[in-house]
Amino acid sequence: MKLTKKGLWNSPQEIFQKLKEIEQNDIKWNSGKVFGYVFDPGKVYRNISEKALIQYYHKSGLDFTVYPSLLYLEKEIVDFAIQHLNGDKNCCGNLTSGGTESILLAVKTAKDYVLNHNPSIKKPEILLPITAHAAFHKAAQYFNLNIKFIKITKDFKVDLNDLEKKISKNTILIVGSAPSYTYGVIDPIEKMASIAKKHNILFHVDACMGGFILPFFRKIKIPIPAFDFSIDGVTSISMDFHKYAYVPKGASVILYRNKELRKYQIFSCSNWIGYTMINPTIQSTKSGGPLAATYATLLAIGEDGYLKFAKEKWNAILKIQNFIKNHKDLKLVIESYTPLIAFTSDTVNVFHIIDEMNLMGWYIQPVLSHGNIKESIHLSINYSNVSKIDKFLKDLNKAVENARKLPSGILLEKLKPYLNQIDNPEIIYKIFEEINLKPGNIPKRFAPLNEVLNILKPELREKIILEFTNLTYP
Ligand SMILES: Cc1ncc(COP(=O)(O)O)c(C=O)c1O
Structure with a gap:
């Protein structure tokens, strides 16, 4: 950016218009479709906190x-x-x-x-x-x-x-x-x-x-x-x-x-x-x-408000866990008594499920494998998700069906000859090229990259992600 010559103090709407344009590609944090990063109590409480x-x-x-x-x-x-x-x-x-x-x-x-x-x-x-x-x-x-x-x-x-x-x-x-x-x-x-x-x-x-x-x-x-x-x-x-x-x-x-x-x-x-x-x-x-x-915020929501949130979240947790337990392709990693849930699949590529959900406007989070612990999908359930659970489960079902039809392991296959040199920054940049990852161009699908990261040791994953971050930030 450049400084304006005279300042836009007289037409601040231009500034706010610009800010609106910039946020076009962001996930809609107050849509109730984001299971992580966002903890939104709704507009009434939010207005008080913001003031x-x-x-x-x-x-x-x-x-x-x-x-x-x-x-x-x-x-x-x-x-x-x-x-x-x-x-x-x-x-x-x-x-x-x-x-x-x-x-x-x-x-x-x-x-x-x-x-x-x-x-x-x-x-x-x-x-x-x-x-x-x-x-x-x-x-x-x-x-x-x-x-x-x-x-x-x-x-x-x-x-x-x-x-x-x-x-x-x-x-x-x-x-x-x-x-x-x-x-x-x-x-x-x-x-x-x-x-x-x-x-x-x-x-x-x-x-x-x-x-x-x-x-x-x-x-x-x-x-x-x-x-x-x-x-x-x-x-x-x-x-x-x-x-x-x-x-x-x-x-x-x-x-x-x-x-x-x-x-x-x-x-x-x-x-x-x-x-x-x-x-x-x-x-x-x-x-x-x-x-x-x-x-x-503590004064505004109060004991009754937080209890209401807790009850409604608990119902949402039960509903999601039941759905997963009864789904033929999904399984809970472990029964949870908190709003943090993880599930996985033995039949469908979970990274494709995540991408498919993302394309439908949801945010759910990939968890890479660790030692003999399999990769999974994490949800942090917050109050704004509660009213969207039925739609979420319907879309999750659709995402599993779509994911089942997608090919897996293509980038992984291409990179196989280089995997033993993957700590070399040149090879890392080759991976970025293959998935068209450049500053300002975040890919729509992360499954190919996640599949590669998933088979690497944590130290190598860290190197790749560090290079990616260094490349992406100014
Ligand atoms: C258990 C736990 N500890 C610490 C943190 C770090 O918190 P923050 O992201 O606010 O720095 C998190 C974030 O999710 C967390 O789940």
């Missing part, structure tokens, strides 16, 4: 002494979150920009706390199952930590025997999920906490997805085990508001058992010529908007 967001947008969270309102809101929200997750008066926390920031902070805090108390640790490591979110891998990369993987059982939960075996003098943090993203499974948090406590190791529960909604599911009699601060041994929890609390994006909370631990999260710098910089979280200058939007 609050704008009212506080220009206030800066850089300095809480200048905006006491922001400190007040943060205290209100964190106090609510502590109560919601059965914490006590010693618990504390901060609002962050999202689940990833909460997780980065939990890991950084654990590292600094443990190394400060035990400087003899030379190779700090975190213990996680492959079901834990990728944000923990990002944290390990950013903070130079080793990851030691804990095995999982057949039902995708942490294997407790293996967890205990993997603990060493270098372990700084154990991670469990409530639930993990892909299959919506809750780890055995109570037992993990007792192992962590026995070995005097910090234990983080990633409840980014479940922290807000699971207490409401429990209230409508869905069997949800304890996963929060009610369990001795849980030392930190991440919970996102911008997921099942339906707050606009940019709102999560990181909570700690006590301030002695949280102290290691805070960054303070006076050793430069300028203002003393004190950052409790990663961002420094940050908008006050998400705080106000979180506060307003």
Whole structure:
């Protein structure tokens, strides 16, 4: 783009027209057809959240002494979150920009706390199952930590025997999920906490997805085990508001058992010529908007509203799971008690099903195979999907029929001679050419690429996707 000479302040409609044109090819996020990325409570609540967001947008969270309102809101929200997750008066926390920031902070805090108390640790490591979110891998990369993987059982939960075996003098943090993203499974948090406590190791529960909604599911009699601060041994929890609390994006909370631990999260710098910089979280200058939007959304939807959402979502979960169980070509990966579902097929290429659904305006997400775990399709069900379930299932049926007729493995066959050199960027660019992937040209069908990625090791997939991202971004 170029700057306008005189500015368009007098004809802003031109700007908004342009913005409309630019978004033409986006998925329609408020259509109810998107099973992921979007958590939309509907227009009435959304209007309230947006108004609050704008009212506080220009206030800066850089300095809480200048905006006491922001400190007040943060205290209100964190106090609510502590109560919601059965914490006590010693618990504390901060609002962050999202689940990833909460997780980065939990890991950084654990590292600094443990190394400060035990400087003899030379190779700090975190213990996680492959079901834990990728944000923990990002944290390990950013903070130079080793990851030691804990095995999982057949039902995708942490294997407790293996967890205990993997603990060493270098372990700084154990991670469990409530639930993990892909299959919506809750780890055995109570037992993990007792192992962590026995070995005097910090234990983080990633409840980014479940922290807000699971207490409401429990209230409508869905069997949800304890996963929060009610369990001795849980030392930190991440919970996102911008997921099942339906707050606009940019709102999560990181909570700690006590301030002695949280102290290691805070960054303070006076050793430069300028203002003393004190950052409790990663961002420094940050908008006050998400705080106000979180506060307003929680007040607007309220206990009854969230219970209604929970009931309707539960009915949708049952309906989708029943459909899949009775479908001749589809099968559930595992029965879920949360709004996160995954299903697969032994007879039809799931990547084609995803493309077919996408062409009908739906967003459903591919999950690549991992070791001996087969590829699948993931759904994060949110309230906006609820009224569309019948149409969704009808279209899913159609997508399976269409997918059955499509050829598989064509790109894979073409690339077979090159697969052993696939970490060579030239070969990677050849793949992009074959599927006509260039900046500004996102293909309509991803199945050919997904089929290639699906047979590669994670390290090679990462390389390909990294090159793709580097090519795509300016
Ligand atoms: C269990 C879990 N943890 C963490 C995250 C990361 O959250 P965010 O995308 O807000 O950074 C997600 C995102 O889906 C998640 O499902």
